[in-house]
Amino acid sequence: MSLMTEVGQKAFNLGVPIAVHMDVTYRCNERCVHCYLDHDDHGEMTTDEIKGVLDQLAEAGVFFLTFSGGEVFMRRDFFELVEHARRLMFNVKIKTNAVMIHEAEARRIRELGIDTIQISVYSHRPEVHDAITKLPHSFERTVQSIRFLREQGLRVTIANVLMTANYSDHAGVQQLAAELDAQYTLDPTITPMMDGDTAILALRIPGEELRQVFSNPALVENQEEFCAPPKAPSEADLEGYPCSAGHSFCYVSPYGDVFPCVQFPLPTGNLRQQKFLDIWNFSPQMQEVRSIQAKHLTVCSSCSHVGSCSRCPGLAYMEGSMRGPSTADCEKSFYRTGVPTANMLRLGLSKPHSTTGDTAHLVQIRPVAVPA
Amino acid sequence: MPENSTYIARSSAIAARALAGEMMVMNSADSTFFTLNEVATAIFQAADGRTPLEEIVRERICEQFDVDPDEAQADAERFVAELSGHRILLVSNQPLNSEPAR
Numbered sequence: 001m002s003l004m005t006e007v008g009q010k011a012f013n014l015g016v017p018i019a020v021h022m023d024v025t026y027r028c029n030e031r032c033v034h035c036y037l038d039h040d041d042h043g044e045m046t047t048d049e050i051k052g053v054l055d056q057l058a059e060a061g062v063f064f065l066t067f068s069g070g071e072v073f074m075r076r077d078f079f080e081l082v083e084h085a086r087r088l089m090f091n092v093k094i095k096t097n098a099v100m101i102h103e104a105e106a107r108r109i110r111e112l113g114i115d116t117i118q119i120s121v122y123s124h125r126p127e128v129h130d131a132i133t134k135l136p137h138s139f140e141r142t143v144q145s146i147r148f149l150r151e152q153g154l155r156v157t158i159a160n161v162l163m164t165a166n167y168s169d170h171a172g173v174q175q176l177a178a179e180l181d182a183q184y185t186l187d188p189t190i191t192p193m194m195d196g197d198t199a200i201l202a203l204r205i206p207g208e209e210l211r212q213v214f215s216n217p218a219l220v221e222n223q224e225e226f227c228a229p230p231k232a233p234s235e236a237d238l239e240g241y242p243c244s245a246g247h248s249f250c251y252v253s254p255y256g257d258v259f260p261c262v263q264f265p266l267p268t269g270n271l272r273q274q275k276f277l278d279i280w281n282f283s284p285q286m287q288e289v290r291s292i293q294a295k296h297l298t299v300c301s302s303c304s305h306v307g308s309c310s311r312c313p314g315l316a317y318m319e320g321s322m323r324g325p326s327t328a329d330c331e332k333s334f335y336r337t338g339v340p341t342a343n344m345l346r347l348g349l350s351k352p353h354s355t356t357g358d359t360a361h362l363v364q365i366r367p368v369a370v371p372a
Numbered sequence: 373m374p375e376n377s378t379y380i381a382r383s384s385a386i387a388a389r390a391l392a393g394e395m396m397v398m399n400s401a402d403s404t405f406f407t408l409n410e411v412a413t414a415i416f417q418a419a420d421g422r423t424p425l426e427e428i429v430r431e432r433i434c435e436q437f438d439v440d441p442d443e444a445q446a447d448a449e450r451f452v453a454e455l456s457g458h459r460i461l462l463v464s465n466q467p468l469n470s471e472p473a474r
Contacts, residue, residue, distance in 0.1 A: 003405060007396055014392055063389040063396055091387035092400050113385040115400040155400070 002359055011061075012241075013250040015290075017280055019064035019244070020057055021262045022252040024050065024081060027074040030097050031134040032120075034203050036193045044254040047077040049272070051084045053252065056276040058088040068262075070254070079108055086112050095159075098145035105233065105291025106148035115326035117149055118157045118185075122165075124172030132165055146180050156182040157310050162213065163190055163203040170219060186219055189328060190261055192318055199320065204328070207352060211335040229339050230304045236305035238295040245313060246289035252279065260289045266322070289313070292323060299325045303342030305333040327352060380452055381421030381426075381462045381470035384389055388416070404417030404458045411437055411444075414452050419461055425452060 001009075011018035025044055026037045030146065033069040043052065057065065065085055072078050072094060083094050094109070095118045101109070109117065118237065121142060121372055122132040129139035149156050158177040160170055169326055177184035180338045188205055192198045205213070220226050241247060246260035253259070256271035258279045269279030280286060295301050300311055310333070315326035331352040333341050344352055383387065387398045395413040397406045408416055411433060418428040427450060433444045455461040464470055 011391060016391060018391070061389060061391060063387065063391070063398075089386070089388045093422060113387075113400060115398075126409070137386075142393070199395065206448070344402065 008244070008248065011195055012244060014062040015247065015281075017057075017248060017250055018061065019066075019249045021066045021068060021249075022050075022053075022060045023068050023070060023254050023262070024072055025070040025075050025254050026196060028071040028097075029074060029099060030071065030138060033132055033134070033165070034161065034190050036191050036200065038194055039070065042255060042357070043273070045076075045256050047080060048291060049256065050226065051080055053088075053256070053271050053276065054081070054085050054088055056271075057252075058090065060277050060280060063091055064093070065090040066093045066095060071100070071102040073105070079112070080269060082109075082112050082114070083162045083178070086114075091115050096118075097138065097142060099135070099147040101148060103148050103151075105143070106154070109149065110152040111156055114154065116155045116157055118159050119182075120174065121160060121173055122157045122175045123169040125169060128166055128169060132163075140336050141179070143176070143204065146182060148221045158182045158184050160184065160186045161190070162186060162188045163207050164205060165203070166238060167205040167209050167213075169340040170213070170216075174218065185321070186213070187273055188213060188332075192314065195263070207335050209333065214332075214336045227336055228269060229337050230306075230308050230333075233294075233304065233307045238293070238301065239305075240294050240299075241290075242292065242311060242313045246286050250286075258283075260286065260360055261314050263312060264289075264317055264322075266314075289322065296323055297325075298323050299343050299346060300341075304339060305337070305341055309341075377424035377426065377465060378449075378452070379421055379423075379464050380415075380419040380425055380456075381464075381468035382419050383459055383462055384469075386460050389457050397455075398474065399460050402458060402461070404457075406455070406460070411447075415448055415451060416455075416461075419469040419470055421462075425449070427461075451474050 027041055028039050059371060067082065073096060073145065082092060090116050093116045098119045100117060119142060123129045125290065126139035130136055136179055138222060138244055146156055153299065158173065160173045174184050188210060190201055190204045193200060217223050245264050251259045251262040252271065258268050258271060259265055259327045260268065266285050266289065268283040294306050300306050309329055311329045312326050313322050315328055316322055319327060329339040330343045334344065334352050382440060385399065385401060389396050390413065393410055395408040395416050397408060398404065406457065414432050414436060415428055418432050428447065429445050429448045430441065433439060433440050433448065452461055456463045
């Protein structure tokens, strides 16, 4: 076990929120076709409010802090926020489309000691990337910014979200990352819109393509192990917890709402009305999330994949129950191993049932009323 | 200012946080990550750039932990040398600036 994993496990066992993802804005200069956010400003926290939240997060033991959005550089005070965070000695990562990063910004990022800058690149073909972001010349600007950041010696990760429009381009993006001396990471997950609209799920790459992604040795390390049929679940698997959401990780929205994860829109409290640690320690929603072990899952507890599935409780919640299955992850488990999931067998399916076009009502990530 | 003193300060380039009494320290520049035990954490937290290492060992370490002063001083010097090698601690024979550690 690596030291980092050990520390993560220790934080999990102690219930310390060691990592937080904070969106500082939902505003953005791009309009990506797969984006789940409402880009209007419904009352973002002010500079002082965010600084106050950062103080509280440091006191609570948060070490890894990811600033994201929206586009973080849409906030004119972004560097002031990062400066405050670094003064509090957080390990800071930034997720950005990078189009607003020029030489001066790259230099400032280095001076502030940022750990990693994660940048979305959808294709090595400018016309495909720009068609996804709907911002002309965004590919050119993003790639130029990556060069500025690399010139400063900064660690850059290219995040390649795969969808119908670009799923054949991963090799090109991977090569581009190598040319730019950047890390490459791939994500085939498309999530529903914040307002509950699931129309964008039609952009998810088809199952057979997913199988090809999982069986591509250039994209997946330890492939034999990764694609192996699931082992019979052990008692430890059933006693286990789904993920770190609500245990050692949480999400803070630009409006001060706290959620178990960025992909888990269950409101647990608002930082304009409550202290972070009060929400973290005493929110009934957070406590409920924390109480769920694999053995409590309605369908997945009887699934052969339960010990190895990437089941996301947030996606399950968006499908109707945080204890239920997440179809997107059933799909991944099936196409990864070829073994049907308990959810598929229950529904009498030989292939996963797509959620595309469903109209389930979801909770919006907006300010929530919390009793004072 | 005592003669031949060693002053130690935490670098502003690092990330650090205490987890259950033990300090996690990371330097992104060379991707190093350390966890410090209780004694090392006490030295790290006292590394304000103004207090000589000898005084930190005498006042904080020997007072707080039941250790032999000579052994504690030698251990502290080894620890400081290792962390300064990773630019986590700055070392000087003059007082320095340091960020407060939480």
